[in-house]
Amino acid sequence: MSNHADVIVIGGGIIGNATAYYLAKKGCSVLVLEKSKHMGDGGSSRNGGGVRQSGRDKRELPLAIYGVKNLWPNLSNELGMDVEYYQEGNLRLGKTDAHIKILEGLTQRARESGLDVNMITGAQAKEICPYLSDEVIGASWCPTDGHANPMLATLAYYRKARQLGVRFITDEEVIEIRKIKGKAKQVVTKNNLYEGDTIILAAGYDSRKIAATVGVDVLMTQALLEVLVTEAQPPMFYQMLGTAAADFYGHQSTHGSFVFGGSSGYEGVNKDNSTPVTNSLTASCICRGIMKYFPCLEEAKIVRSWAGWIDDCVDHIPVISKVEEVPGLILACGFSGHGFGISPTVGMLLSQMAMGEETTLDVKDFRYDRFKAKI
Amino acid sequence: MKERNDRSVSFGAYLPEADDGTIICRCEEITKGEIRRAVHDGMFTLTEIRRYLRTGMGLCQGQTCGALVKRIVAKELGVSQAELEPATSRAPMRPIEMRILGNERREA
Numbered sequence: 001m002s003n004h005a006d007v008i009v010i011g012g013g014i015i016g017n018a019t020a021y022y023l024a025k026k027g028c029s030v031l032v033l034e035k036s037k038h039m040g041d042g043g044s045s046r047n048g049g050g051v052r053q054s055g056r057d058k059r060e061l062p063l064a065i066y067g068v069k070n071l072w073p074n075l076s077n078e079l080g081m082d083v084e085y086y087q088e089g090n091l092r093l094g095k096t097d098a099h100i101k102i103l104e105g106l107t108q109r110a111r112e113s114g115l116d117v118n119m120i121t122g123a124q125a126k127e128i129c130p131y132l133s134d135e136v137i138g139a140s141w142c143p144t145d146g147h148a149n150p151m152l153a154t155l156a157y158y159r160k161a162r163q164l165g166v167r168f169i170t171d172e173e174v175i176e177i178r179k180i181k182g183k184a185k186q187v188v189t190k191n192n193l194y195e196g197d198t199i200i201l202a203a204g205y206d207s208r209k210i211a212a213t214v215g216v217d218v219l220m221t222q223a224l225l226e227v228l229v230t231e232a233q234p235p236m237f238y239q240m241l242g243t244a245a246a247d248f249y250g251h252q253s254t255h256g257s258f259v260f261g262g263s264s265g266y267e268g269v270n271k272d273n274s275t276p277v278t279n280s281l282t283a284s285c286i287c288r289g290i291m292k293y294f295p296c297l298e299e300a301k302i303v304r305s306w307a308g309w310i311d312d313c314v315d316h317i318p319v320i321s322k323v324e325e326v327p328g329l330i331l332a333c334g335f336s337g338h339g340f341g342i343s344p345t346v347g348m349l350l351s352q353m354a355m356g357e358e359t360t361l362d363v364k365d366f367r368y369d370r371f372k373a374k375i
Numbered sequence: 376m377k378e379r380n381d382r383s384v385s386f387g388a389y390l391p392e393a394d395d396g397t398i399i400c401r402c403e404e405i406t407k408g409e410i411r412r413a414v415h416d417g418m419f420t421l422t423e424i425r426r427y428l429r430t431g432m433g434l435c436q437g438q439t440c441g442a443l444v445k446r447i448v449a450k451e452l453g454v455s456q457a458e459l460e461p462a463t464s465r466a467p468m469r470p471i472e473m474r475i476l477g478n479e480r481r482e483a
Binding site for chain 2: 037038039040041045151152155158159162165167168169170171172230231255278283284285287288290291297298299300301302303304305306
Protein backbone atom coordinates (compact mmCIF):
# COMPACT_ATOMS: atom_id res chain seq x y z
CA MET A 1 0.00 0.00 0.00
CA SER A 2 1.19 3.52 -0.72
CA ASN A 3 2.86 5.42 2.09
CA HIS A 4 1.53 8.71 0.75
CA ALA A 5 -1.67 10.55 1.70
CA ASP A 6 -3.05 14.06 1.22
CA VAL A 7 -3.14 14.44 5.00
CA ILE A 8 -1.28 12.52 7.69
CA VAL A 9 -2.78 12.73 11.15
CA ILE A 10 -0.42 11.86 14.00
CA GLY A 11 -2.51 10.56 16.90
CA GLY A 12 -5.57 8.29 16.80
CA GLY A 13 -7.46 9.93 19.64
CA ILE A 14 -10.84 11.59 19.24
CA ILE A 15 -9.31 14.75 17.79
CA GLY A 16 -7.35 12.78 15.17
CA ASN A 17 -10.22 10.43 14.38
CA ALA A 18 -12.78 13.25 14.09
CA THR A 19 -10.44 15.21 11.82
CA ALA A 20 -9.86 12.12 9.67
CA TYR A 21 -13.62 11.62 9.36
CA TYR A 22 -14.37 15.22 8.33
CA LEU A 23 -11.46 15.15 5.85
CA ALA A 24 -12.60 11.84 4.32
CA LYS A 25 -16.07 13.34 3.88
CA LYS A 26 -14.45 16.10 1.81
CA GLY A 27 -12.80 13.46 -0.38
CA CYS A 28 -9.28 13.70 1.02
CA SER A 29 -6.97 10.70 1.35
CA VAL A 30 -6.02 10.42 5.02
CA LEU A 31 -3.56 8.31 6.99
CA VAL A 32 -3.75 8.16 10.79
CA LEU A 33 -0.70 6.99 12.77
CA GLU A 34 -1.25 5.84 16.36
CA LYS A 35 1.53 5.00 18.81
CA SER A 36 -0.54 2.64 20.96
CA LYS A 37 -1.76 -0.78 19.90
CA HIS A 38 -5.27 0.52 20.58
CA MET A 39 -7.15 3.33 18.89
CA GLY A 40 -8.00 6.21 21.21
CA ASP A 41 -6.06 4.83 24.15
CA GLY A 42 -5.11 8.19 25.70
CA GLY A 43 -7.35 10.79 27.27
CA SER A 44 -9.97 10.20 24.57
CA SER A 45 -11.24 7.00 26.15
CA ARG A 46 -10.28 7.82 29.73
CA ASN A 47 -12.06 11.13 30.38
CA GLY A 48 -15.31 11.80 32.23
CA GLY A 49 -17.41 12.45 29.13
CA GLY A 50 -18.45 16.04 29.79
CA VAL A 51 -19.98 17.97 26.89
CA ARG A 52 -19.98 21.26 28.76
CA GLN A 53 -20.04 24.90 27.81
CA SER A 54 -20.18 26.22 31.38
CA GLY A 55 -16.85 26.48 33.16
CA ARG A 56 -14.98 27.05 29.89
CA ASP A 57 -12.42 29.72 29.18
CA LYS A 58 -14.17 32.41 27.14
CA ARG A 59 -11.75 31.84 24.24
CA GLU A 60 -12.82 28.19 24.09
CA LEU A 61 -16.52 28.83 24.66
CA PRO A 62 -17.48 29.50 20.99
CA LEU A 63 -16.12 26.05 20.06
CA ALA A 64 -18.15 24.40 22.81
CA ILE A 65 -21.34 26.32 21.93
CA TYR A 66 -20.96 25.51 18.23
CA GLY A 67 -20.56 21.78 18.94
CA VAL A 68 -23.55 21.63 21.27
CA LYS A 69 -25.76 23.50 18.77
CA ASN A 70 -24.63 21.93 15.52
CA LEU A 71 -22.66 18.70 15.89
CA TRP A 72 -23.40 16.72 19.06
CA PRO A 73 -27.20 16.46 18.62
CA ASN A 74 -26.85 14.59 15.30
CA LEU A 75 -23.56 12.80 15.93
CA SER A 76 -24.98 9.32 16.66
CA ASN A 77 -27.03 9.46 13.47
CA GLU A 78 -24.17 10.75 11.40
CA LEU A 79 -21.66 8.17 12.63
CA GLY A 80 -24.12 5.29 12.60
CA MET A 81 -23.77 4.31 16.25
CA ASP A 82 -25.03 5.59 19.58
CA VAL A 83 -22.44 7.82 21.28
CA GLU A 84 -24.81 8.16 24.27
CA TYR A 85 -25.15 11.92 24.10
CA TYR A 86 -27.44 13.45 26.74
CA GLN A 87 -28.32 17.12 26.86
CA GLU A 88 -29.91 17.36 30.28
CA GLY A 89 -27.95 20.26 31.74
CA ASN A 90 -25.01 20.80 34.05
CA LEU A 91 -25.36 21.36 37.81
CA ARG A 92 -22.36 22.81 39.61
CA LEU A 93 -23.06 22.38 43.29
CA GLY A 94 -22.21 24.43 46.34
CA LYS A 95 -22.58 23.73 50.06
CA THR A 96 -21.09 26.83 51.70
CA ASP A 97 -21.24 30.59 51.20
CA ALA A 98 -17.66 30.45 49.87
CA HIS A 99 -18.79 27.88 47.27
CA ILE A 100 -21.69 30.08 46.22
CA LYS A 101 -19.29 33.01 45.74
CA ILE A 102 -17.12 30.87 43.42
CA LEU A 103 -20.20 29.77 41.46
CA GLU A 104 -21.52 33.33 41.15
CA GLY A 105 -18.18 34.46 39.73
CA LEU A 106 -18.13 31.63 37.17
CA THR A 107 -21.76 32.23 36.25
CA GLN A 108 -21.31 35.95 35.77
CA ARG A 109 -18.27 35.48 33.52
CA ALA A 110 -20.05 32.84 31.43
CA ARG A 111 -23.13 35.05 31.03
CA GLU A 112 -20.94 37.93 29.87
CA SER A 113 -19.65 35.58 27.16
CA GLY A 114 -23.21 34.89 26.02
CA LEU A 115 -23.90 31.52 27.65
CA ASP A 116 -27.31 30.75 29.16
CA VAL A 117 -26.25 29.79 32.69
CA ASN A 118 -27.70 31.01 35.97
CA MET A 119 -27.61 30.60 39.73
CA ILE A 120 -30.35 28.54 41.36
CA THR A 121 -31.21 27.78 45.00
CA GLY A 122 -30.68 24.46 46.74
CA ALA A 123 -34.44 23.81 46.50
CA GLN A 124 -34.43 24.47 42.75
CA ALA A 125 -31.43 22.17 42.33
CA LYS A 126 -33.33 19.46 44.20
CA GLU A 127 -36.26 19.88 41.83
CA ILE A 128 -33.90 19.16 38.94
CA CYS A 129 -32.09 16.34 40.75
CA PRO A 130 -34.06 15.00 43.74
CA TYR A 131 -31.19 12.74 44.86
CA LEU A 132 -29.05 15.65 46.10
CA SER A 133 -28.05 15.98 49.74
CA ASP A 134 -29.94 18.65 51.74
CA GLU A 135 -26.57 20.23 52.44
CA VAL A 136 -26.48 21.64 48.90
CA ILE A 137 -27.52 25.29 49.29
CA GLY A 138 -27.14 26.46 45.69
CA ALA A 139 -25.85 25.64 42.25
CA SER A 140 -25.10 27.06 38.87
CA TRP A 141 -27.31 25.62 36.16
CA CYS A 142 -26.59 25.44 32.44
CA PRO A 143 -29.55 23.68 30.81
CA THR A 144 -27.88 23.07 27.44
CA ASP A 145 -24.82 21.22 28.80
CA GLY A 146 -24.57 17.44 28.76
CA HIS A 147 -22.36 14.41 28.41
CA ALA A 148 -21.55 11.55 26.05
CA ASN A 149 -19.65 8.26 26.13
CA PRO A 150 -15.99 9.04 25.34
CA MET A 151 -15.01 5.46 24.42
CA LEU A 152 -17.90 5.10 22.00
CA ALA A 153 -17.56 8.59 20.50
CA THR A 154 -13.84 8.02 19.87
CA LEU A 155 -14.40 4.61 18.29
CA ALA A 156 -17.45 5.86 16.34
CA TYR A 157 -15.33 8.47 14.56
CA TYR A 158 -12.65 5.82 13.94
CA ARG A 159 -15.16 3.28 12.61
CA LYS A 160 -16.88 5.73 10.29
CA ALA A 161 -13.60 7.19 8.99
CA ARG A 162 -12.32 3.66 8.36
CA GLN A 163 -15.51 2.88 6.42
CA LEU A 164 -14.87 5.99 4.32
CA GLY A 165 -11.42 4.69 3.39
CA VAL A 166 -9.16 6.38 5.93
CA ARG A 167 -6.10 4.25 6.60
CA PHE A 168 -5.25 3.70 10.27
CA ILE A 169 -1.99 2.20 11.49
CA THR A 170 -1.55 1.36 15.17
CA ASP A 171 1.62 0.47 17.09
CA GLU A 172 3.32 3.04 14.86
CA GLU A 173 5.20 5.55 17.00
CA VAL A 174 6.23 8.76 15.25
CA ILE A 175 9.83 9.78 15.88
CA GLU A 176 10.26 12.77 13.65
CA ILE A 177 8.65 15.16 11.19
CA ARG A 178 10.97 16.07 8.34
CA LYS A 179 10.89 19.14 6.16
CA ILE A 180 11.55 18.82 2.43
CA LYS A 181 12.36 22.10 0.67
CA GLY A 182 11.21 24.04 3.74
CA LYS A 183 7.83 22.31 4.04
CA ALA A 184 6.69 19.60 6.47
CA LYS A 185 6.37 16.56 4.29
CA GLN A 186 7.74 13.34 5.78
CA VAL A 187 6.71 11.50 8.94
CA VAL A 188 9.28 9.07 10.26
CA THR A 189 8.14 6.26 12.54
CA LYS A 190 10.13 3.50 14.21
CA ASN A 191 9.48 1.23 11.23
CA ASN A 192 8.46 3.33 8.26
CA LEU A 193 8.53 6.59 6.37
CA TYR A 194 5.30 8.28 5.27
CA GLU A 195 4.67 11.36 3.12
CA GLY A 196 1.81 13.79 3.27
CA ASP A 197 1.06 17.23 1.86
CA THR A 198 -0.34 18.31 5.22
CA ILE A 199 0.60 16.90 8.62
CA ILE A 200 -1.71 17.33 11.61
CA LEU A 201 -0.10 16.73 15.00
CA ALA A 202 -2.74 15.62 17.52
CA ALA A 203 -0.77 13.29 19.78
CA GLY A 204 -1.59 14.69 23.21
CA TYR A 205 1.45 15.38 25.38
CA ASP A 206 3.64 13.38 22.97
CA SER A 207 3.04 16.19 20.47
CA ARG A 208 5.63 18.21 22.36
CA LYS A 209 8.60 16.02 21.51
CA ILE A 210 7.37 15.44 17.95
CA ALA A 211 6.91 19.19 17.35
CA ALA A 212 10.42 19.71 18.74
CA THR A 213 11.82 17.78 15.75
CA VAL A 214 10.86 20.74 13.55
CA GLY A 215 11.91 23.32 16.14
CA VAL A 216 8.50 24.15 17.62
CA ASP A 217 7.68 24.04 21.33
CA VAL A 218 4.20 23.89 22.84
CA LEU A 219 4.30 24.90 26.50
CA MET A 220 2.49 22.13 28.32
CA THR A 221 2.85 19.67 31.18
CA GLN A 222 1.38 16.27 31.85
CA ALA A 223 -0.95 15.46 34.75
CA LEU A 224 -2.45 12.09 35.66
CA LEU A 225 -6.18 12.27 36.46
CA GLU A 226 -8.45 9.48 37.66
CA VAL A 227 -11.97 8.28 36.97
CA LEU A 228 -14.03 5.49 38.52
CA VAL A 229 -17.26 3.74 37.66
CA THR A 230 -20.00 2.15 39.79
CA GLU A 231 -22.05 -0.95 39.08
CA ALA A 232 -25.27 -0.28 37.15
CA GLN A 233 -27.90 1.63 39.12
CA PRO A 234 -31.56 2.07 38.22
CA PRO A 235 -32.05 5.13 35.97
CA MET A 236 -31.82 8.11 38.36
CA PHE A 237 -30.72 11.34 36.64
CA TYR A 238 -28.78 12.39 33.57
CA GLN A 239 -27.49 15.86 34.44
CA MET A 240 -23.75 16.41 34.27
CA LEU A 241 -22.47 17.18 37.76
CA GLY A 242 -19.65 19.23 39.15
CA THR A 243 -18.94 21.09 42.38
CA ALA A 244 -17.58 24.50 43.32
CA ALA A 245 -14.99 22.76 45.51
CA ALA A 246 -13.98 20.44 42.61
CA ASP A 247 -14.56 17.38 44.87
CA PHE A 248 -15.70 15.31 41.91
CA TYR A 249 -17.56 15.48 38.60
CA GLY A 250 -19.56 12.91 36.69
CA HIS A 251 -22.84 11.53 35.45
CA GLN A 252 -24.96 8.42 35.07
CA SER A 253 -24.41 6.56 31.78
CA THR A 254 -26.84 4.76 29.48
CA HIS A 255 -25.58 1.49 30.96
CA GLY A 256 -26.76 2.65 34.41
CA SER A 257 -23.32 2.98 35.94
CA PHE A 258 -22.16 6.31 37.34
CA VAL A 259 -18.88 7.64 35.97
CA PHE A 260 -17.10 9.97 38.40
CA GLY A 261 -13.78 11.76 38.07
CA GLY A 262 -11.81 13.49 40.77
CA SER A 263 -8.45 14.01 42.35
CA SER A 264 -6.50 13.56 45.56
CA GLY A 265 -4.56 16.81 45.30
CA TYR A 266 -1.29 15.05 44.43
CA GLU A 267 -1.85 14.77 40.66
CA GLY A 268 1.23 16.82 39.84
CA VAL A 269 3.60 14.60 41.84
CA ASN A 270 2.09 11.09 41.79
CA LYS A 271 4.49 8.42 40.60
CA ASP A 272 3.38 6.93 37.30
CA ASN A 273 6.17 4.56 36.16
CA SER A 274 5.51 5.82 32.61
CA THR A 275 2.12 4.10 32.49
CA PRO A 276 -1.18 5.70 33.47
CA VAL A 277 -1.64 3.87 36.78
CA THR A 278 -4.15 4.73 39.50
CA ASN A 279 -2.96 5.88 42.91
CA SER A 280 -4.20 4.19 46.09
CA LEU A 281 -5.35 7.50 47.61
CA THR A 282 -7.48 8.82 44.79
CA ALA A 283 -10.47 6.49 44.35
CA SER A 284 -11.20 6.58 48.09
CA CYS A 285 -10.98 10.36 48.06
CA ILE A 286 -13.36 10.62 45.09
CA CYS A 287 -15.85 8.37 46.93
CA ARG A 288 -15.80 10.64 49.98
CA GLY A 289 -16.40 13.62 47.70
CA ILE A 290 -19.40 11.99 46.01
CA MET A 291 -21.02 10.86 49.26
CA LYS A 292 -20.99 14.42 50.61
CA TYR A 293 -23.39 15.41 47.81
CA PHE A 294 -25.12 12.07 47.08
CA PRO A 295 -25.43 10.09 50.33
CA CYS A 296 -27.92 7.82 48.53
CA LEU A 297 -25.05 6.35 46.50
CA GLU A 298 -23.02 5.12 49.49
CA GLU A 299 -24.02 1.50 48.89
CA ALA A 300 -23.19 1.67 45.17
CA LYS A 301 -20.23 -0.56 44.43
CA ILE A 302 -17.15 0.75 42.65
CA VAL A 303 -16.31 -1.72 39.90
CA ARG A 304 -13.34 -0.12 38.23
CA SER A 305 -11.01 2.86 38.33
CA TRP A 306 -8.49 4.10 35.82
CA ALA A 307 -6.18 6.99 35.11
CA GLY A 308 -5.23 9.05 32.09
CA TRP A 309 -2.84 11.85 31.35
CA ILE A 310 -3.99 15.26 30.29
CA ASP A 311 -1.80 17.50 28.14
CA ASP A 312 -2.15 20.66 30.16
CA CYS A 313 -1.23 23.79 28.25
CA VAL A 314 0.36 26.52 30.33
CA ASP A 315 -2.72 28.75 29.84
CA HIS A 316 -5.16 25.80 29.88
CA ILE A 317 -6.52 26.21 26.36
CA PRO A 318 -5.37 24.19 23.36
CA VAL A 319 -3.07 25.00 20.49
CA ILE A 320 -5.00 24.69 17.20
CA SER A 321 -2.75 26.37 14.72
CA LYS A 322 -0.80 26.39 11.52
CA VAL A 323 2.91 27.03 12.03
CA GLU A 324 4.48 29.86 10.03
CA GLU A 325 8.01 28.44 10.18
CA VAL A 326 6.83 24.99 9.14
CA PRO A 327 4.33 25.25 6.28
CA GLY A 328 2.26 22.10 5.95
CA LEU A 329 2.18 21.46 9.72
CA ILE A 330 -0.95 21.99 11.82
CA LEU A 331 -0.81 21.62 15.61
CA ALA A 332 -3.77 20.33 17.63
CA CYS A 333 -2.67 19.61 21.18
CA GLY A 334 -2.68 20.90 24.75
CA PHE A 335 -6.40 20.30 25.22
CA SER A 336 -5.82 20.61 28.98
CA GLY A 337 -8.36 18.04 30.13
CA HIS A 338 -11.37 19.48 28.33
CA GLY A 339 -10.88 18.42 24.73
CA PHE A 340 -13.59 15.78 24.55
CA GLY A 341 -16.58 18.14 24.55
CA ILE A 342 -15.14 20.31 21.79
CA SER A 343 -13.66 17.46 19.72
CA PRO A 344 -16.33 17.43 16.96
CA THR A 345 -15.91 21.19 16.46
CA VAL A 346 -12.12 20.92 16.52
CA GLY A 347 -12.17 18.03 14.02
CA MET A 348 -14.32 20.11 11.69
CA LEU A 349 -12.05 23.17 12.04
CA LEU A 350 -8.88 21.14 11.48
CA SER A 351 -10.34 19.59 8.32
CA GLN A 352 -11.08 23.10 7.04
CA MET A 353 -7.57 24.31 7.92
CA ALA A 354 -5.98 21.33 6.16
CA MET A 355 -8.04 21.99 3.02
CA GLY A 356 -7.12 25.68 3.04
CA GLU A 357 -10.77 26.66 3.54
CA GLU A 358 -11.95 29.53 5.70
CA THR A 359 -12.71 28.15 9.16
CA THR A 360 -16.28 28.32 10.47
CA LEU A 361 -14.95 29.80 13.73
CA ASP A 362 -11.95 32.01 14.37
CA VAL A 363 -8.98 30.05 15.72
CA LYS A 364 -6.58 32.96 16.32
CA ASP A 365 -6.81 32.59 20.13
CA PHE A 366 -5.25 29.13 19.82
CA ARG A 367 -2.09 30.17 18.02
CA TYR A 368 1.15 28.32 18.79
CA ASP A 369 3.14 31.57 19.25
CA ARG A 370 0.87 33.18 21.87
CA PHE A 371 3.19 32.42 24.80
CA LYS A 372 4.99 35.57 25.92
CA ALA A 373 7.32 36.18 28.85
CA LYS A 374 5.74 37.86 31.89
CA ILE A 375 7.65 41.15 31.51
CA MET B 376 2.03 -14.22 11.68
CA LYS B 377 0.39 -11.45 9.68
CA GLU B 378 0.57 -7.93 11.07
CA ARG B 379 -2.73 -6.60 12.33
CA ASN B 380 -1.68 -3.01 12.92
CA ASP B 381 -2.80 -1.81 9.48
CA ARG B 382 -6.51 -1.42 10.07
CA SER B 383 -7.35 -1.43 6.37
CA VAL B 384 -6.12 -5.01 5.83
CA SER B 385 -8.93 -7.19 4.58
CA PHE B 386 -9.52 -10.55 6.25
CA GLY B 387 -12.80 -11.51 4.62
CA ALA B 388 -16.40 -10.59 5.15
CA TYR B 389 -18.42 -11.33 8.27
CA LEU B 390 -20.19 -14.65 7.75
CA PRO B 391 -22.98 -15.54 10.18
CA GLU B 392 -22.45 -18.69 12.26
CA ALA B 393 -25.12 -20.88 13.85
CA ASP B 394 -24.04 -20.06 17.41
CA ASP B 395 -23.69 -16.29 16.97
CA GLY B 396 -26.55 -15.82 19.44
CA THR B 397 -24.65 -17.47 22.30
CA ILE B 398 -24.01 -15.11 25.21
CA ILE B 399 -20.28 -14.88 25.90
CA CYS B 400 -20.05 -12.01 28.41
CA ARG B 401 -22.74 -12.90 30.92
CA CYS B 402 -22.45 -9.75 33.05
CA GLU B 403 -23.12 -7.45 30.10
CA GLU B 404 -24.99 -9.97 27.91
CA ILE B 405 -22.79 -9.71 24.83
CA THR B 406 -23.13 -12.43 22.19
CA LYS B 407 -20.55 -14.19 20.07
CA GLY B 408 -22.02 -12.58 16.95
CA GLU B 409 -21.65 -9.09 18.42
CA ILE B 410 -18.00 -9.77 19.21
CA ARG B 411 -17.34 -11.15 15.72
CA ARG B 412 -19.06 -8.16 14.10
CA ALA B 413 -17.03 -5.73 16.24
CA VAL B 414 -13.84 -7.18 14.76
CA HIS B 415 -15.19 -6.45 11.27
CA ASP B 416 -16.09 -2.93 12.45
CA GLY B 417 -12.36 -2.38 13.03
CA MET B 418 -11.96 -3.32 16.69
CA PHE B 419 -8.82 -5.45 16.57
CA THR B 420 -7.66 -5.53 20.20
CA LEU B 421 -9.33 -6.82 23.34
CA THR B 422 -9.14 -3.32 24.80
CA GLU B 423 -11.01 -1.87 21.83
CA ILE B 424 -13.61 -4.68 21.90
CA ARG B 425 -14.16 -4.02 25.58
CA ARG B 426 -14.65 -0.28 25.09
CA TYR B 427 -16.89 -0.85 22.07
CA LEU B 428 -19.13 -3.60 23.46
CA ARG B 429 -18.54 -3.61 27.26
CA THR B 430 -17.30 -7.23 27.30
CA GLY B 431 -15.54 -7.79 30.62
CA MET B 432 -16.75 -4.48 32.03
CA GLY B 433 -19.39 -5.97 34.31
CA LEU B 434 -19.23 -7.17 37.89
CA CYS B 435 -16.79 -10.02 37.18
CA GLN B 436 -14.46 -7.71 35.22
CA GLY B 437 -13.92 -10.29 32.51
CA GLN B 438 -12.77 -13.08 34.80
CA THR B 439 -15.45 -15.34 33.34
CA CYS B 440 -15.45 -14.39 29.66
CA GLY B 441 -11.92 -13.05 29.10
CA ALA B 442 -10.47 -16.25 27.63
CA LEU B 443 -13.55 -16.88 25.46
CA VAL B 444 -13.56 -13.37 24.03
CA LYS B 445 -9.86 -13.70 23.25
CA ARG B 446 -10.42 -16.97 21.39
CA ILE B 447 -13.25 -15.53 19.29
CA VAL B 448 -11.34 -12.36 18.39
CA ALA B 449 -8.13 -14.26 17.51
CA LYS B 450 -10.04 -16.64 15.25
CA GLU B 451 -11.87 -13.81 13.50
CA LEU B 452 -8.63 -11.88 12.90
CA GLY B 453 -6.77 -15.03 11.87
CA VAL B 454 -4.03 -14.54 14.45
CA SER B 455 -2.73 -16.67 17.31
CA GLN B 456 -4.26 -16.00 20.74
CA ALA B 457 -0.75 -15.23 21.96
CA GLU B 458 -0.77 -12.13 19.72
CA LEU B 459 -3.61 -10.56 21.70
CA GLU B 460 -2.84 -8.66 24.89
CA PRO B 461 -5.43 -9.05 27.64
CA ALA B 462 -7.32 -5.89 28.59
CA THR B 463 -5.88 -4.11 31.64
CA SER B 464 -7.11 -5.30 35.04
CA ARG B 465 -8.43 -2.40 37.07
CA ALA B 466 -8.59 -1.69 40.80
CA PRO B 467 -10.50 -2.55 42.90
CA MET B 468 -10.26 -6.21 41.92
CA ARG B 469 -13.61 -6.94 43.61
CA PRO B 470 -16.50 -4.45 43.54
CA ILE B 471 -16.52 -2.44 46.80
CA GLU B 472 -19.26 -0.20 48.22
CA MET B 473 -18.42 3.50 48.12
CA ARG B 474 -18.90 3.84 51.87
CA ILE B 475 -16.25 1.13 52.45
CA LEU B 476 -13.77 2.21 49.77
CA GLY B 477 -14.08 5.79 51.02
CA ASN B 478 -13.40 4.81 54.65
CA GLU B 479 -9.70 4.83 55.46
CA ARG B 480 -9.97 4.91 59.25
CA ARG B 481 -8.38 2.12 61.29
CA GLU B 482 -10.86 -0.19 62.94
CA ALA B 483 -11.22 0.41 66.68
